[in-house]
Each structure stands twice: as structure tokens, then as C-alpha cells.
Amino acid sequence: MQLSDKLELKFRLDANQKRALHKLKLFSVADLLFHFPVRYSDISTVFKISDLVAGTSATVYGKVSKLKTKKGFRSKIPMAEGEIADLSGKIKIIWFNQAYLAKMLHDGENVKLTGKVTASKSGTYLANPEFEKIPNMPIDAHDTLFQKNGISNSGFSYPVYAETRGITSKWFYHAIEKILREKTLDDVEDYIPSDILKKYSLPKLKTALIWIHKPKNAKDAESARKRFAFEEVFCIQLERQHDKFEYRKNKSFQINTNKKNIEEFLQRFPFDATNSQEKSIETILEDMAKNFPMSRLLEGDVGSGKTAVAATASYVTVMQRPDGKNFGNLQVAYMAPTEILATQHFESFIQYFRHLPINIGLITGSGCRKFPAKTIGPANGASWTTISRSQLLKWVANGEIPILIGTHALIQKTVKFKNLALCVIDEQHRFGTAQRRKLVRKDGLAPHLLSMTATPIPRTLALTIYGDLDLSLLDEMPAGRKQIITEIITPNKRDQTYEEIRQELKNGRQLYVICPRIFEAEEQQAEPLSILSPRGSRFEPKAPKEGRRGEKEGGVKLEIKSVTAEAKRLKKEIFQEYDIGILHSKMSKEKKEEMMQEFSQGRIHILCATSVVEVGVNVPNATMIIIEGAERFGLAQLHQLRGRVIRSTYQAYCYIFAEAKSEKTIARLKALKTAKNGFELAELDLTLRGAGELGGTKQWGITDLGMEAIKNIKMVEAARLEATRLIAEDPELSNYPLLKQKVHEKAGEFHFE
Numbered sequence: 158m159q160l161s162d163k164l165e166l167k168f169r170l171d172a173n174q175k176r177a178l179h180k181l182k183l184f185s186v187a188d189l190l191f192h193f194p195v196r197y198s199d200i201s202t203v204f205k206i207s208d209l210v211a212g213t214s215a216t217v218y219g220k221v222s223k224l225k226t227k228k229g230f231r232s233k234i235p236m237a238e239g240e241i242a243d244l245s246g247k248i249k250i251i252w253f254n255q256a257y258l259a260k261m262l263h264d265g266e267n268v269k270l271t272g273k274v275t276a277s278k279s280g281t282y283l284a285n286p287e288f289e290k291i292p293n294m295p296i297d298a299h300d301t302l303f304q305k306n307g308i309s310n311s312g313f314s315y316p317v318y319a320e321t322r323g324i325t326s327k328w329f330y331h332a333i334e335k336i337l338r339e340k341t342l343d344d345v346e347d348y349i350p351s352d353i354l355k356k357y358s359l360p361k362l363k364t365a366l367i368w369i370h371k372p373k374n375a376k377d378a379e380s381a382r383k384r385f386a387f388e389e390v391f392c393i394q395l396e397r398q399h400d401k402f403e404y405r406k407n408k409s410f411q412i413n414t415n416k417k418n419i420e421e422f423l424q425r426f427p428f429d430a431t432n433s434q435e436k437s438i439e440t441i442l443e444d445m446a447k448n449f450p451m452s453r454l455l456e457g458d459v460g461s462g463k464t465a466v467a468a469t470a471s472y473v474t475v476m477q478r479p480d481g482k483n484f485g486n487l488q489v490a491y492m493a494p495t496e497i498l499a500t501q502h503f504e505s506f507i508q509y510f511r512h513l514p515i516n517i518g519l520i521t522g523s524g525c526r527k528f529p530a531k532t533i534g535p536a537n538g539a540s541w542t543t544i545s546r547s548q549l550l551k552w553v554a555n556g557e558i559p560i561l562i563g564t565h566a567l568i569q570k571t572v573k574f575k576n577l578a579l580c581v582i583d584e585q586h587r588f589g590t591a592q593r594r595k596l597v598r599k600d601g602l603a604p605h606l607l608s609m610t611a612t613p614i615p616r617t618l619a620l621t622i623y624g625d626l627d628l629s630l631l632d633e634m635p636a637g638r639k640q641i642i643t644e645i646i647t648p649n650k651r652d653q654t655y656e657e658i659r660q661e662l663k664n665g666r667q668l669y670v671i672c673p674r675i676f677e678a679e680e681q682q683a684e685p686l687s688i689l690s691p692r693g694s695r696f697e698p699k700a701p702k703e704g705r706r707g708e709k710e711g712g713v714k715l716e717i718k719s720v721t722a723e724a725k726r727l728k729k730e731i732f733q734e735y736d737i738g739i740l741h742s743k744m745s746k747e748k749k750e751e752m753m754q755e756f757s758q759g760r761i762h763i764l765c766a767t768s769v770v771e772v773g774v775n776v777p778n779a780t781m782i783i784i785e786g787a788e789r790f791g792l793a794q795l796h797q798l799r800g801r802v803i804r805s806t807y808q809a810y811c812y813i814f815a816e817a818k819s820e821k822t823i824a825r826l827k828a829l830k831t832a833k834n835g836f837e838l839a840e841l842d843l844t845l846r847g848a849g850e851l852g853g854t855k856q857w858g859i860t861d862l863g864m865e866a867i868k869n870i871k872m873v874e875a876a877r878l879e880a881t882r883l884i885a886e887d888p889e890l891s892n893y894p895l896l897k898q899k900v901h902e903k904a905g906e907f908h909f910e
Contacts, residue, residue, distance in 0.1 A: 158339045160187040168332060177323030186336060192329065193369050193385065193862065194316035197378060207245035211276035217283075218291065219243040222264045226256040241270055241283070248274075249282035258288070267291040271315070287317065287326060316370055333370050342366060348895035349388060353879050359384040386866030390621055390873055392903040394880030395890070397624030399900075401452060402888050404625070407603035409450035410480075410487060410578040414442045414473050422472050425509060426465055428635040434462050437629040438469050441607065444627070445470065445579070451605035454623050457631025458835045459611045459800025460638065464502060466631070467491065467581045468509045470607060474579040475515055475559040486515070486559040487578035490604070492567045494584045496521045496746070497753055501775055502583070503528075503562045507540060510560070517541075518549050520563035520572070523750070525549040527558065582608045611800065613793045613835030615843045617873045624877060632834060634803075641799060641809040643830045654812055655731050658781055662735060662762055666807065667779040670727065670765045671798055673786040674719040675741045717816075718785035724765040732763060740766035768794060777805035787815045788822045792842035796835050843868055 158167055163185060164178060183189055203216045224239040237252040237259035250270065252258045262268065272286025318329035347354070347362040354361060358380075360368060365381040372378035419438070423430050430438075437455060444451035457463045471489040479485055491506075493499040503519040507528050510517060519526040519541075527549065530542035552558045556575035561567065608626060619628055646654050658668060724739050738761040740752050749769070755761045757776045764779075768790065782802045787795060795813075802809040813826055825842070832838040866872050883890070890897035 158186060158336060158341045160185065160190070160341065160345070162186045164189060168335075173323035174328070177321045180321050181319070181324075186341060189329075189332060190336060190341075190366055190370075192318060193382075195319050196317050197315065197372070205245040206241070206243050206248050209248060209274045209281070211274050211281055214271070214273050215283075216269060216271040217241060217243065217248070218267070218269050219247075221250070221262050221266055221268055224259045224262055224264055226259045241268065249280060250286060251282050252285055255285070262288065262290075287315070289327065316372075337367065337371065346895055348893070348899045349384075349391070350883075350893065350896070353391075354384075357387065357875060359387060382862060383872075386862050386869075387872055387876060389862065389903070390866050390876040391880060392900050393621055394624050394876045395884065395896075395900045396904045397621075398877075398880045398884040399888065401625040402884050404452055404603070404606075405449040407450055408448060409603050409605060410445075410474075410477075410576075411448050412442075412445040412474055412477055412487070412578065412605075414446065415476075418476065419469065419473065422469060422509075425512070426462075428462070428637065430465070431462065431631070431633045431635055433457075433631045433633050434466055437466050437631060440627075440629055441466070441470050442473060445473070445605050450603040451607065452626050453607055453629060454619065454626040455607060455609045455629045455631065456614060456619065456836075457609075457611065458613070458634070459797065460803045461611075461631040461634055463583075463609045463611065463631060464505055465509075467583075467607060467609060468506060470579060470605075471506070471560060471581065472509070474605075477578075479576045485556050485576065487576050488553075488556065488558075488574050489560045489579045489581065490567055490574065490577055491560065491562040491581040492583065493562070493564060496523055496564055496750065498583060499562055499564050503541075506560060506562065511540070515560060516552070516558045518553060518558040518561045518563075520546070520549060520561060520566045522564065522566060523746070527552075577604045578602075579605045579607065582606070584610055584612070611797065611835075613796055613839035613842075615839045615867070616836070617867045617870050618839075618843070620873050620877055621867055624880075630836065632836060637806050638803060639806065639808050641803050641811055643799065643811040643813065645813045645815065645826050645830060651814070654783075657810075658783075658812075659732070661781055661810070662732070665778070666781060667756065667759070667761075667776065668763045669779060669782040669798075669801055670723060670763060671768060671782065671784045672718040672720045672723050672765065673767070673789040674717050675743055675767055676719050676721055717789075720765045720767055723785065727763065727765070735762040736760065737763045737765060740764055740769060742767060742769050768798060775804050776801070777807075780805065780807045780809045781812070782810070783812045783814060785814045787813045787826060792825055792829055792838050793835070795829055796832075796838050799829075 164170065164183065165175060167186060170178070178184070181192065183192055203218070206217055206219065209215055209217070219241040220243075222240050222242065224237065226235065226237055228235055234253055235256040236254065237250075237256050239250045239259065239262070240247050241250055242248075250272075267290065269289045269291050270283055270286040271288075272283040275282055275284040316326075316330060318326040320326050320329075342363045345363050345366070349359070349362070353359070359365075360380050365384040368377040369381035369385065372381070419442075423438075441451065441453060441455075444453060455463055455466060471491070474489050475486045477487050479487060491502060493502055499519065499521055503517065503526065506517050510528075517528040525544050525546050525548075526541045527544045528541040530540055549558070550571060550573070553561055554573045554575060561572075561574075566572070606626075608623075614622075644654070662668065720739050720741050724737050728737050738752050738756060740749060740756075744752070752761070752764070756764045756779070759778060780802050782799060784790070784795060784798055790798070799811045802811065813829065815822060815826055828838065828841040832841060883893075887893065890900070
């Protein structure tokens, strides 16, 4: 059997099995070998049925009976049900979503079952047990070392594989047994350099594949998983470091700095620069003075002053003349993920550059603006003017507009710069790698790249996912900002909390209310109000049909708050005297812009929204935020939402309302309350939720094993160190053809967004 052999040529597969394997992206023998166990079931824990304890995992031997298929009374989930009995007693068996298993076993058959003992109101049962048919039962079925009749469970454990409808963990076990039995691995070659394996005590590929599928003990299994975890992070780092090496082969603009001018520019900030801002600015300017392009990620909490750092880098850039010229300026492109943010940055840059003879442009899907205007228009009273797209593009192309701020419109082919020297990309994780490359890979000299994010990213994750970027952190807030007060509100404190909020509203402050859902199920035929106001109402289109109104935790129905229903409830029952607006993704772009404008100008007092406000316009007067159904958001997202209300010197409040009461939920929400900053919170989120929940294959294409490796800072740093060294010595991996092929294969699986 060869690694490249197709599975259908080596195994008898029916149509359902083929479909199931393809769903798991398993096509060849090699694919099957790299389909690793998700866990190991300890087969040494064999019990008499009478000794079973709820909450534990156990293996039992016995005869099955009363097998049947049915559907859950309320959930309508298909299931198989039966009983297993030994000499000491019997216990019910339930396989959820696996009704077909009732037809694979027969009453009176001897089996070994391994599963979790679960208690419910109707009694105790084995939940979703793995089964194995046994020709002869052990003479003493409660002896934990069955040597009689040839049955023994003295081995370490039994591998359990991820399944899908049509293919079972047991099928994988026997298929891999066949592959290993036919000595398929005898000619396998390792792609990881032997010196690296030796340095970090990692097993060779052949050994690791045997150990991960058939471990003799826990140490073997752990060693194999460690090797494959390192391998995945190592391949990511090689791909990232190669990107970095290739980008640095380009020449860039060497931008010189005048320390006195920078100090004068910093004095125009509405706050004193923090130590981390000054350090980041210094590092960025050092990068920009080199003859190859900067690639740097600036990470900082909402309100930590990232825009001011970007403005300083932009100032230094546009104050320099192009090489060999006595006129003109180098240019800056500043890309934001939304029109709201692009407009906000445009207005911020006007304040920073108002004293200088620098033209600033704004380009979005809605239109174009230019600062300064020749005259202040009576229509908007602003210092900018609206111009045509063609005129703006002409001025950008001939260099008359040194700073251009925009959204995705910036990377269209029609936008051509004369001397693009710096690209600033805000919330860079919202843009794909290909989009970033469109912006920075123009003909001629390559521009410097400064990416920014307010999303708290664990250091290990940042070093891995953004391994091609150097990292700068803004880990302190400007002086004068008060620490936000975060409270976890229990149901009996809800009314008291509303009264506290009312007092702040009376003082002129504003409130966000965040809900997990847009519409309620019964709102399907209703027309949700976009503004609930004594002055009148405006309407949005009918809500689309939604799913269940509530979900369950431990048998208790949980209410899922919706934006439209909560806005109506608050208006009718709680805050009758205040204007309430709504904001969500189903609204038109124009309506969203209008709603945020009304809120930012204080005409709306309370804004009910989904997490669409996670990255939004700066509203200093909004000092309170309620987050309903907080258990449905990740800690990083909760922190982002909380950041909406720390934009001023006023005291800010965050009220966390959670329906679920599990220990895990409470631990996560307490972490939100006690963490000092987003970076600490990100590390806690990684620990509490696990790397798979934090990112996983859906977001980046990294396997769960690879994501678990990211929790290990030593492993990430080791992989980064070795990848950097290898790329420096052999950028194209010419001396490592197998490794090069593996990295190329992995690169096709990763999609860093």
C-alpha cells in the first residue's frame, strides 16, 4: 500500500462512506494517516454496571437488548436506544444523532461499551458509547485485567477519531490498523530537518505516526502530538518568514526624521503621549529610515492612541520630498474597514494637520472629500469640501493630495499614487492577505506597511498568524482616562441598574445596548422601528425569519435578546422619555450612517445594536454600555464592545447581563471584570476557552492540534526561531525539498484574514 493510493482502491467503501470521507477531506492513504485521534479512551477503566457513577467515563462488558430507534420528545433528535446487562445489573444506552447504530447491533449480542455515565430525571444511562462486538465474554467481567479467553485491556488506550454520518471512529481504527500492518510507513521520509528534531527531542515522522495512532503509553501519545503540533506552527512560521523575506527584497523610501519637528507635532495631541506611544513611534521611525520596507503590526486597546501614532508616521512621511526633488511630498494611504471609521480618521487627521499646507483626501463608496476647502461651505460648516471621484483620483495621481484615507476603494486599480511611501491599514485582520498585497505591491519602490488592530490577540497567536510582521504594543492609556467600571448584573439587580443608568442619562450621557440577535421569531411580520421617539418613527424593511427564540442550558430555557424587541421594551417599559435608535447589519448602509450620525450628535440617547458597533464611530458622550447575552460573545469581542465607552474623561460603565450560569461562563465574565487590559484578557480567553474556540479551522485553516500548540509560548518561539534561521540560510528551501513541498501544501490550507 502506497501513501498516494486512493482510499476507494484499498478499502471497500459504500456510497455513504465515500461521501463521509470526502466531507472530512480524506481522499488518500496519506490523508487517512494524518486524520489523528481527537482523544484516547482509557480501556483500563472497566467496571461492573452496578459500580457505575454518574459523571465518569467507563467501559463495561455485557449483552445488549431492547434496541430501537426513536426521536427526542422535544428536540426531535434521531437516536438509538437500548440496554446493556452484566451479572451485576443493567443500564440504559442512548446514542444521540446515531439512530443507525440500533441496526448494527442485535439483541443478545456480547459487546464492550465505552462512554460517559450520565444522570437525568429519567435515570442513568451511557451516552454515545463506542462499541465493539466481543465473540466471547470474559469469564469475570469485572476483573480489570482480562487475560482469560484472549481478551486483555492492559494497553494504554483506545484512539477515538472525529466522525461524520456514514463513518465511525471504529472504522478509522481498523482502517489505520490495516495501513500500519501492511508496512506502508517503511519508506516514509521525514521533512523536518533531523537537527531540529534532535534539538527539541521530537520523534521522527514514522515513529510519530505509529505513536499517535497506537500509543503504548501516555508519554508516546504526548510525544507524537507535540511533534505534529510543532510541525504545524513551524510550517506557518516558514511561510510567514518567507513572505517577510520576499517583501524585504524590495527597496523602499528612506524617510529621515527631524526630532524637533516630531516633538512639536506631538504637542498638538489633545493628550500627552504615553511611554508606549513614544516607544512605538521611535521604533516605527527607525524602520522607515531603512532602505527596505517596514512591515509592522501596532496592537493596542481601543482608546490607546493608535491613530495618533499613525498620524505621526504620516506626518514624517509627507514632510519629506521625493528623492531628487525640491517640490512635492511623499504620500500616505490610510485604509479603514468601514466608511464610518474612514470618515472618523479623515476628521481626526484634519485636526492633526490643520496647521500645515497638506491636502487630505477621503474616498469611500459614498463619495469623496478634500481638505482644505477653498471656502467653508454653509451647507456643512466644515473645512472640507465634496469633490468628484475623477478629480480626487487626478490629484492623487499627480501628488497634489499627499494623504488619502478610505475603505476598500483604496485598492481599486483606478487609484494610482505618484509617490506612495506609507500604507496604514486599520483593523488589518478584517482585510485578507491578498487585499493587503494589492495595496502595498505597486510598481516602483515598495511602501512601508503599518497595520493596526484594537483586537486583543494573545502574544503566541500574534507571533504565529502575523509572523511576517514585527510587533509593537500600546499597553497603556492616555493620562486622564478613568478606568471603566464593569459590573456583572444578576436578574434581581436589573431594575436597580436601570435607575443608575437613568441618572447618567439625566446628566446628558448616552447609552449603548448590545443584543446577540437582530429580530425575534414572532417579529417576522412586524416592521421594526429604526427610531423610537416622541417626535415620530421611521421604519425599516420587514425582518427575515429567525430561528428559535430561546435556547437551553441544563434544561432551562434561555431568552435570547433581540435588538428590535429590546428597543421596543425599553421604550415602552423603562426609558419612555428618551429617544431610542437601532443599528444592525440588515439595515442599508445609508441608514446605518444616518443612525450613527444622529447618535454621535446626541439626537438619540440610547442606541440598541448588534456587535456591528464593535468597530464604530467615536462618541465621547456615550459612557454606558449594556451587553445582553454576554455569554454569546468571546472575551475579546466583549472587550472591544466595552471599548466603545472609554473615549472621554467621563466615568464609563459596562453592564454585563448573562443568561447562562455555568461555571465556565461565570469564570470568563469575571475575567472580563478583573483583567487590566486587552492583552491580559486575550491570554485569559486562550486559557479559558481553548485555542480551538478562539480561532480554529474556520478562521485561519489551522487544525485544532495546531491551535492547541499556540497556547505554548515556548513552542511558538522555538518554531519562529528555527524558521527565521532556516529562511535566512536558505530562503527558497532548496536544500530541503520535502519540507518545501510540505510548506507549500500547508500554505494552501491557511487563510489568514
